[in-house]
Amino acid sequence: MTSSHRPFGLPASAAAALLLLAVAGCSTPDAKASVPVPSPPAAEAAVCRSLAKELPGTVAGLERSGTEPDSELTAAWGDAAIVLRCGVPRPEKMSDPQAHGIDVNGVNWLFERQADGGPRFTTTYRKAYVEVTLDERYAHDVGPLVDLAAPVKKAVPASL
Numbered sequence: 001m002t003s004s005h006r007p008f009g010l011p012a013s014a015a016a017a018l019l020l021l022a023v024a025g026c027s028t029p030d031a032k033a034s035v036p037v038p039s040p041p042a043a044e045a046a047v048c049r050s051l052a053k054e055l056p057g058t059v060a061g062l063e064r065s066g067t068e069p070d071s072e073l074t075a076a077w078g079d080a081a082i083v084l085r086c087g088v089p090r091p092e093k094m095s096d097p098q099a100h101g102i103d104v105n106g107v108n109w110l111f112e113r114q115a116d117g118g119p120r121f122t123t124t125y126r127k128a129y130v131e132v133t134l135d136e137r138y139a140h141d142v143g144p145l146v147d148l149a150a151p152v153k154k155a156v157p158a159s160l
Contacts, residue, residue, distance in 0.1 A: 040087030
């Protein structure tokens, strides 16, 4: 008895081509990250629209990708490895005196660990809260914040 692990008994080259097409179909370059859109007050939304105009085309070497739904309040890079939302509510963790923060090029960020192991950073002392979530590949890397600090500093005024 002979056994074949190729789909439908196809020759190996055809089976490999089918597998490649199936994998490629799962991650198209036009794929958009599903990102919940914040609902900030009008003044914060205006600040966020200004930030949208300043955001870079690449962050940490990853190209900007679309978000679903499309919004000026959200942005993503790579396969949603880096996601930005502007106008999010103030995180409860900001009231915790034991909360961890970081300063990156003059922008202060609250650090929180997500359930998937990746970090979430939210700006502090700004007219609008900007949240940046990173997937687990960035568990110990704040590099993406370096690329985002200048646009945030330019477009989102300090509140102090």
